Amino acid sequence: MSAVLAGQGTMELAPAAWGEHLASIYREIGGRAMRELPIYHDALTVEAVGFDSFAGMTIGIVITPWFMNVVTPARHGAPGASVAIELPAGTFEFTVGDVEGFGRIASCSLFSPMFQFEDMAAARSAAEAALATLLTAPDAEELPRSAAASAIDRRSFLRGTLSERRA
Numbered sequence: 001m002s003a004v005l006a007g008q009g010t011m012e013l014a015p016a017a018w019g020e021h022l023a024s025i026y027r028e029i030g031g032r033a034m035r036e037l038p039i040y041h042d043a044l045t046v047e048a049v050g051f052d053s054f055a056g057m058t059i060g061i062v063i064t065p066w067f068m069n070v071v072t073p074a075r076h077g078a079p080g081a082s083v084a085i086e087l088p089a090g091t092f093e094f095t096v097g098d099v100e101g102f103g104r105i106a107s108c109s110l111f112s113p114m115f116q117f118e119d120m121a122a123a124r125s126a127a128e129a130a131l132a133t134l135l136t137a138p139d140a141e142e143l144p145r146s147a148a149a150s151a152i153d154r155r156s157f158l159r160g161t162l163s164e165r166r167a
Contacts, residue, residue: 013058015053015058015059016048016051016052018051018073019048019049019051020051021102022048022062022099022105023047023048025100025101026046026064026099027046030064030065034064034065039066039113041066041113041114041115041117043117043118044063044064044065044114044120044123045120046062046063047063047120047124048062049061049062049063049128049131050127057072057075059071059072059135060072061110061127061131062107063114063120063123065114066112066113066114067109067112067113067114068111068112068114068127068130069108069110070092070110070130070131070134071105071106071107071108072094072107073103073105074094074104074105077106078096079096079097079104080096081095082094082095082096083096085108087134092108092134094106094108095108110127110130111126
């Protein structure tokens with residue numbers, strides 16, 4: 001373990017270091033427990049994408065051969081609980097979980113399993129686009145701010161085609 005990690009809890013790490021530390025835990029989990037499962041996509045590896053600080057929280061995306069999730073440190077909530085996290089694109093439900101050897105995180109699933117991605121370049125491109133979309137507010141002229149939280153259709157978001165929900 002590096003000196004930076006040895007002296008600090010994961011909550012105090014810089015965003016990029018936090019994401020990379022989480023990715024290292026998932027690499028170990030992948031090699032130990034996931035590699036032989038049918039949901040494991042051999043063309044992919046584990047990678048932390050775009051971890052940065054946004055509105056006082058660390059946020060980014062973890063790609064694994066079996067899932068792609070938006071993740072942030074969990075500041076409250078018991079494992080298994082849903083927490084609503086407001087981002088510029090709207091309010092999204094994250095699930096709180098404990099990652100052994102790491103600590104508590106809140107995650108929002110984007111893809112699972114990962115077979116729709118041919119390679120890491122495709123998965124990384126999707127992760128970067130998803131993160132950019134989540135952290136960008138809808139155009140205020142096109143969508144009133146009060147409607148922003150309900151404007152994102154999750155299925156369309158995951159398919160890469162955002163649309164307004166219609167009553």
